[in-house]
Amino acid sequence: MSQPQRVSMAMVAARAGVSGQTVSRVANDSPKVDPETRARVEQAMAELGYRPNRAARALRTGRTHTLGLVAQTLATVGNSRMLQAVAESAAARGYALTVVTLGIDGDIARAFDRLHDQGVDGAVVLNEATALARDAASAGLRLVVVDSPPDDRFTVIGTDHAAGARLATEHLLAEHERVHHLAGPAGSYAADERERGWRAAVPDAPAPLRGDWSAASGYAQGRALAADPDVTAVFVANDQMALGLLRALAEMGRRVPEDVAVIGFDDIADAADYSPPLSTIRQDFDALGEQAVQALVAAIEGTEASAPDLAMPELVLRASA
Template identity: 75%
Template structure:
C-alpha cells in the first residue's frame, strides 16, 4: 500500500480509502490511485484485512434449495449486488433437514459480516437464534430480530385474478405453492381476496411444490374438468406443466382455458403460448437485501423500519 501511495503521490490513508470504496476521495485522485494499483499489480488481501478490521466483507446466503428458478434468480441478483460493493458470498443450502441453526453456526465459523435468508427458509429463521448475525430475511412476517424485505405477493395475485375475471371467467382456479411457504400463502391470500371482492366462489386450490412436474400432474386434473376456464398458477414453472397438461387434453389456450403465472422467469415469453405472468423485480430485491445487510453489519440503520414491499407488475401475453 505504501508503494502504491508513493507511485500515486498520495498518502497511505488515501489508498486505504480507495481500497475500501470510501466516498471521501475525489474522482481524479481515485483514478490516479487505481491506475497505480493496476500498474503495480496491487491486490487487497481479504484475510489480512479481516484480521485488521474485524470484518470479512463476506455475506452469507441461506436457502432451502437452489433448484427452484426463483431462488436461483434471486441468488444471481444478490451475487451481482454484492460484487458491486466489493463483497463475496458464502452460500449454505438446508436440504430436506432444514436445520437453519446449523447454517448460522457454519456462517459464523466462516466469519461472515451478515446473512440473507431466502424465501422458503424464512419460516425457519423465526425459530432459530441468529446469534448476533446481521440478518436480512426475504419474504417473512415482520420480526424485531432482523430486517424483512420482499415482494407484495398478495397485490400481484389480486392483479392476476382481476385480469382473468375481467376477460369473462366466472371464477379462477388456483394452482398453489407448497404449504409452509410465506410467498405461496400470500399469493393464495391475494387470489382469495380478489375473488371475494368480485363475489366469485373460490374453488378448492390444488397445491404443488413449485416444479413443472407437479404443475403437470395437477394440471391433468384441471384439464379434465370442463368447467375450468381460468387458472392462476403460483409460479411460472408449475404453469409450464399446466400448459402441457392442457395441450395434451386438447384444451385450447387461452380460448378454452386462460393461464397466468408468477415470477416472469427468463423463459416465460418463450412458452407455447407465451405466458402471462406477474413479474418480480429480482434485481431490485437482491440489491435491497445486500444494501440492508451491509448497513446492519456496519452498524447503520439497525433500528430503521423495514422497507416497503416491492410491487410486482402484471405482464400480459398470449396465454390469457
C-alpha cells in the same frame, strides 16, 4: 519460473501520490478520505492490479467482507435468480459470498452455525427459509430476510405477492366467472401471500390444488384441472408450475387461451417462449437482490436505513390469457 511481484500498498501510494495510510483507509472503506483522493487511489489500484489481503483486513477491521446466503434449495428459478442478483451486488461492493442450502432436514440453525464458523459479516435468507429463520437463533448474524412478515430481529425486503396475485386474478375475472388457483407449497410465505391475493378476489372459492413450485408438480395437479370442464381460468403461483399445467391442458385437448386462460407468477426468462407465451406477474429479482445486499451492507457498516417498501409486481400480458 519466478512468481509475479505482489502489488503492495506502498506501490499504490507512490502511483497515486498519497501516503500509505491513505491507501490503507481506502482499502478498508474508511469514510475519512475525500472523494477525489479516493477516486485517485482506486484508479491506481486498478492500474496496478492491487488486491487487498482479505485476511489481514479482517484482523484489522473485525470484518471479513464476506456475506452468507441461505436458501432451502437453489433448484427453483426464483432462488437461482436471486442468488445471481445477490452475488453480483455483493461483488460490486467488494464482498465475497458464501452459499448454504438447507437440504432435506431443513436445519437453518445448523446453516447459521456454519456461516458463523466461516466468519461471514451477515447473511441474506431467501424466501423458502424465512419461516425457519423466524424460529431459529441467528448465531449473532446480521440478517436480511427476503419475503417475511415484519420482524424486529432482522430487516425484511420483498415483493407484494398478494397484490400481484390479486392483479392476475382480477384480470381473469373480467372474462371468466370463476378463477381456479394452483398454489405453491404450504408454509411458503410467498405461496401463502399469493394464495391470499387470489382469495381476496374470489373469497368463496374452494381450497386450491397445491404443487411444490416444479413443472412436474404443475403437470400432476394440472391433469385434474384439465379434466374439469368447469375450469376456464387458472392463476398459477409460479411460472414453472404453469409450464406443467400447459402441458397437461395440451394433452387433454384443452386450448389456451380459448378453452382455459392461464397466468403465472415471476416472469422467468423462458416464460415468453412457452407455448403459448405465458402471461404472468413480473417481480424484479435484480432489484430485490440489490435491495437485500444494500440493506445488509448498511447494517454491517453501521449506516442502517429504513427497509424499502414492498416492491409492486407488474402484470405482463402475452398469449395465454
